[in-house]
Amino acid sequence: MWFPRVARRIRGDERELRRVRRVRLAIPAAVGACALVTAAPALGGPEARHGQVWFVRDGEPVAVSRTAPAMPGLLRALLAGPTRAERAKGLRSAIPAGTDVRELTIARRIVTVDLGGRFVSGRDEASLTTRIGQLVRTFRAVPGVVGVRIRVEGGIPVGLFPGYNLRRTIRAPLASQSAPSLRDTQQLLADLGFMAQTGVTGRPGDETSVAVLAFEKWTGMPRDGVLGADVLEALSRATRPEPTRHAPGKRVELLLDRQLAVAIVNDRVERVFHISSGSGGRTPSGSFRVYRKERLSWSVPFSVWMPWASYFTGGIAFHEYSYVPAYPASHGCVRMMARDAPLMYAFATTGTPVDVIRGRV
């Protein structure tokens, strides 16, 4: 009795399995068909369409619209370079004039372009790198294209374009050198001594803003702590700060006009700290030495705790404070950020010279 029922169930299961298999096969086929339908006109359709070709302005990539019948037309537009009007606006092409196209093929959403030998002419590394970037950006802007293979005179250029391995498919151009990443900028600030190496995280934050503020104070820029184009431009030219005075050993220079404390070892600036000194000239200038250190000091006249205090004259000390503005705001002490105060406490050991300098010598 049970056997025919089981057999029916098995037959039913097999039918179900076949149905599932059919559906499984049908889904990728449908997806593939959709991809073909959407990609085909983008890759080589005969109708006129708008595309982007990439040129450069001051080393920065710039996209320009072009109407081209298909991808070969777009490539021709790229190789032709910017128009007279675009040139007047500062657009340039790193691709040598007269570069010819030997072949252009598209397979599996990867464009293979074979160019004439003129494409590799010249020895300027920046120009060579830029021309690959122009090609890759132009093709990658076409919907459906995922990579570009570049060939020259039917062969693979090797070692000619620094930074690119053209034996492989190029999926993205190299990052533009003139637009550094946040991590690069933080590294630059650390190299210059305005922040600790541990602050190089690639993430924005308070530590970066304070480092930028210290840099702005050093260079005499408006003190806003914002990483703007003017700061980036100044950073690209900046060198590590030099001590105001010259003396061997470990010491601190307190620059009242710039509101900075500079930690120096053997005439080499180790770190530059953003500080806020006494308002109305209440921090005395002169040469002193750290004479007392208290991990947590109590200010009797102002009834306030001062963590990481290093006294260098009378009741004047470097110490941590919750509010460190970009101008002199204290009663005479040197306020420091919570992150910086322990570093200064460790650096300025008892006996460390402290030169308080009112104006730049």
Place this chain on the structure above:
Amino acid sequence: MRRRRLRRVRNRRAVLAIAVCAIAAAPLAAQAAQSPTPPGAAPPSPPASLVVALGLRDPSLDAGVVRGGEVVLARGFEVELARLLARRLGARVERLVELRPAVRLIAGGASSWQLALAGIEPSPQARAAGVLSDPYLPSDAAVVLRRHLPRPRSIADLRGHLLCALRGSDEARAIATVVRPKAAPLLATGLDRLREQLRTGACDVALVPVVDTGRFLRGHGSQLGPAAGRIPSGRGFVVAVGRGGGLDVAAVNAALQRMRNDGTLGRLARTWLGLDPATLRILR
């Protein structure tokens, strides 16, 4: 069954015979490869056309377009040197081929090229593949200073400074073993990063491969100090002369020496590398 077993035995015998022949012939082949000219016999006349192998590493030394193993549109210091060397040897470069990667050099046996200029430094592996010439470029460490730093007169003058080099490079090893500075050096991951460290003053002195020094300084001369000298490594880039190619390494060495004496090598280095390493003072 019996026939199949017989066939299997025959096959085994054949394989054994081939193996025995190969083992017996190996020393003879090696001997032939090691001594292209039997003693006492007149050296063969040099070939009129040469096949030169290149490493294709960077646009300054050698680069080009590889088409079916052959290199076209080749350029760089080593390409020019190969052409001039061939001319001095009374030949011409017929073909440039790619030696990829450089470890192919260690494969041994008769070479498909007569000369290889691929940034080869003398090593047992390189010697196994070809006869090595005298160096045409030193692989020393150039000493590049940050701006406003006084020129060092000796290696001892560098000890008090903060040094930097590429991580894992020969220059980093030179800092540890030759310079031995007081402070730990900064190690950069790339030449651009190294340049940035020197420009900003994060380090005082950068040790850079001497062949890269021109590229390191090019376009940044106003932001960096000068190349103040070089720390000798005792090694250099050499030409590998392929075994059985009909070329005599003594002739190659003589041609290189003539090129060094008449300033050809220096001119090539200035053109392609941006700096003639021989002009840098040796620091000891």
